Amino acid sequence: MTTSIFVNLPTTDLERSKAFYEGLGFTINPAFTDENAACVVLDENIYFMVLTKEYLGTFTDKQIIDTTTQAQTSIAFTRDSREEVDEVLAKGLAAGGTEPRDAQDYGFMYSRDLEDPDGNILGFLFMEPAAAQMGPDAYLAQQEAAAAATGA
Structure with a gap:
């Protein structure tokens, strides 16, 4: 199914x-x-x-919120690279969306948020494949160990 x-x-x-x-x-x-x-x-x-x-x-019998001032949900989508994240944001901004906050770079993951014209939140992110497999803490520890070994 x-x-x-x-x-x-x-x-x-x-x-x-x-x-x-x-x-x-x-x-x-x-x-x-x-x-x-x-x-x-x-x-x-x-x-x-x-x-x-x-x-x-x-x-629904529940109130429909005003998405320009309240967040009910944020939907996130992966992309294959940081460049693809930036490309989709450029398209969204050109199509009338807004970027509510600066890009977030966590070392293992890069993300940007895009609000549609109604304020619905779409997130676009790239995660290093090794971080997705190992988990972010193990990936960052491995990166720190590699940097220490090379003296960087």
Whole structure:
């Protein structure tokens, strides 16, 4: 069985949201798109359903937050290099997104956050493959030991 992921995101301007996500290089599935929602295809198993706030409200009895001032979730995506992280951020900024804080460089991981025009938070990160395999503490200890051995 294959699992697909559908993430529902609120928007106050559906057309603007569609243009933003297309600007990131994603596609819109017209079969699941109407005046209330757009299906953004990230890959064959991951989708964003960008929903008008009013329509999203029909899915829950809870209050739909104002994503420009409150964070409900942050969704992170890996990239294959630091350069790819920077490239996707450049696309997102050109498409109307904002970068809410400076890039974070942890030595084993590099990440940048991008907010869509509604304030939904998307993180993009690159993690050194060895750090992903070993864990960040072991990777950093190995890097420190290597630097000490070479006198760097």
